[in-house]
Amino acid sequence: MGQEIPRVNASELLSSNLEERFETVEVLMDPNLGGDSLNRLMHKLFYFRKVTLRPSPSTLFHSLEVAGALRERGVPTSVDGLPHSTEPFLVRKTPLTPDRLIKRNVAVLTGKTHPTWNVDGMTAISYVTDFDWEGYLIGRDFPLPDPRTGLIGAILNKTSVVTFHTYGEKLSTGTLYGALGDEEYLVRPNRWMTDVTVVKIREVRGDQVSVLSRELLCRPLGSSFVPLNRQEIFNLLLGLRMRCAGLPPDCYLKF
Amino acid sequence: MRIYVGGSKGGTGKSTVAVYLFKRLKEMGHRVGFRDLSQNLIGEALMKAMKLTPDPDPEFEIYDLRSGTQLDHGDVEILVTEFPYLSLDLEETNSEEERLREEMRSQIGETKSRRVLVVNKVSPVPEDMQEQVRKVRELAWSFDHVVIVPFNGNLFYNNLEGEPTLDVLAEILAGKRGDKFVYPLAEPMHRRP
Numbered sequence: 001m002g003q004e005i006p007r008v009n010a011s012e013l014l015s016s017n018l019e020e021r022f023e024t025v026e027v028l029m030d031p032n033l034g035g036d037s038l039n040r041l042m043h044k045l046f047y048f049r050k051v052t053l054r055p056s057p058s059t060l061f062h063s064l065e066v067a068g069a070l071r072e073r074g075v076p077t078s079v080d081g082l083p084h085s086t087e088p089f090l091v092r093k094t095p096l097t098p099d100r101l102i103k104r105n106v107a108v109l110t111g112k113t114h115p116t117w118n119v120d121g122m123t124a125i126s127y128v129t130d131f132d133w134e135g136y137l138i139g140r141d142f143p144l145p146d147p148r149t150g151l152i153g154a155i156l157n158k159t160s161v162v163t164f165h166t167y168g169e170k171l172s173t174g175t176l177y178g179a180l181g182d183e184e185y186l187v188r189p190n191r192w193m194t195d196v197t198v199v200k201i202r203e204v205r206g207d208q209v210s211v212l213s214r215e216l217l218c219r220p221l222g223s224s225f226v227p228l229n230r231q232e233i234f235n236l237l238l239g240l241r242m243r244c245a246g247l248p249p250d251c252y253l254k255f
Numbered sequence: 256m257r258i259y260v261g262g263s264k265g266g267t268g269k270s271t272v273a274v275y276l277f278k279r280l281k282e283m284g285h286r287v288g289f290r291d292l293s294q295n296l297i298g299e300a301l302m303k304a305m306k307l308t309p310d311p312d313p314e315f316e317i318y319d320l321r322s323g324t325q326l327d328h329g330d331v332e333i334l335v336t337e338f339p340y341l342s343l344d345l346e347e348t349n350s351e352e353e354r355l356r357e358e359m360r361s362q363i364g365e366t367k368s369r370r371v372l373v374v375n376k377v378s379p380v381p382e383d384m385q386e387q388v389r390k391v392r393e394l395a396w397s398f399d400h401v402v403i404v405p406f407n408g409n410l411f412y413n414n415l416e417g418e419p420t421l422d423v424l425a426e427i428l429a430g431k432r433g434d435k436f437v438y439p440l441a442e443p444m445h446r447r448p
Contacts, residue, residue: 088442243407244379245439252388
């Protein structure tokens with residue numbers, strides 16, 4: 001194993017065999033990732049013991065998705081030099097049955113998916129292809145077919161979502177699908193639906209919503225978030241028996 | 256080992272923490288006793304509801320103390336508090352008299368109790384959590400271990416599972432680790448893949 005940490009473009013990493021020679025890698029998330037390359041990149045990165053992702057302004061979405069999936073697989077990951085962290089494996093002991101909570105069948109529309117648009121098997125959710133499916137359909141009644149944010153939407157009756165795309169040194173920006181009312185925070189759960197990360201909305205310009213990059217990137221769990229107000233965060237934690245562990249300690253101590 | 260769990264006011268989750276530790280230490284294979292000395296007997300009711308029974312001849316005896324009882328002479332003393340009461344609760348602990356008392360105890364060779372602070376129900380809102388973590392680190396210097404427990408819907412409904420910070424505290428009590436600070440994003444040893 002080599003001592004130096006290789007620094008490569010994501011698209012170059014795909015055709016290399018660096019994972020056979022190095023334990024750690026620094027990946028420049030270049031904009032040339034298309035098609036199924038994001039999944040291929042992620043599967044390559046699973047082989048490393050430690051990963052640092054460097055987003056470019058236009059690759060924030062991919063960086064958040066890859067970092068979230070790696071962290072949930074137990075690979076210590078850092079985005080943009082922030083502390084490396086993994087997501088604790090906090091699996092539900094009792095199944096989460098959204099159908100019972102909202103007294104409607106809840107399903108996710110199959111089709112477009114991303115590395116963190118998934119939930120653990122303890123969350124009882126169906127996947128359907130029928131757009132006219134009766135019941136609450138995540139991807140039709142909620143803007144994105146992402147089961148994690150969609151479940152929050154179903155339970156709290158929310159129909160808006162923010163998806164991040166542009167990285168900036170201080171602020172990062174996402175597009176709002178739907179409308180904002182008195183929501184001040186953006187929330188995204190882990191794949192086990194047991195814990196959430198919360199970031200504060202700092203700026204809204206039309207459908208563009210900005211948050212502090214440090215807050216967004218210190219504990220990446222994916223790219224899409226549901227806007228909630230303070231009371232709704234508590235309602236979510238109580239309703240789904242979840243917790244909110246905030247950021248890794250180094251993020252509090254260093255900044 | 257006698258473990259005293261106390262707090263200055265009701266509603267901080269003292270009994271929840273006491274019963275959680277009982278359950279977790281049992282799951283870890285230890286013999287554990289439990290004595291509810293509180294005024295409302297919530298701990299005992301929780302034990303009954305969860306069908307938990309204390310073991311005879313325990314390695315760990317957990318005492319759920321009456322709110323406001325002076326924590327003293329346990330092998331481990333766990334103070335459970337929450338915001339905004341933290342500063343008030345730590346006023347006495349951090350006082351000059353308490354420091355002198357501790358000094359005197361060590362001079363006469365009295366075994367010092369291990370002292371644990373559990374700050375329960377830390378806010379999920381990022382700006383509050385950042386401030387609360389900062390405050391805990393600033394004020395809790397005199398404790399051997401400090402456990403920062405985030406707001407948890409499971410614990411709120413007395414569903415005593417899924418709180419990694421308290422799992423870590425059980426591991427500390429069992430001598431498996433020695434973290435000074437246990438942060439909300441902690442990972443217990445048994446859950447590591």
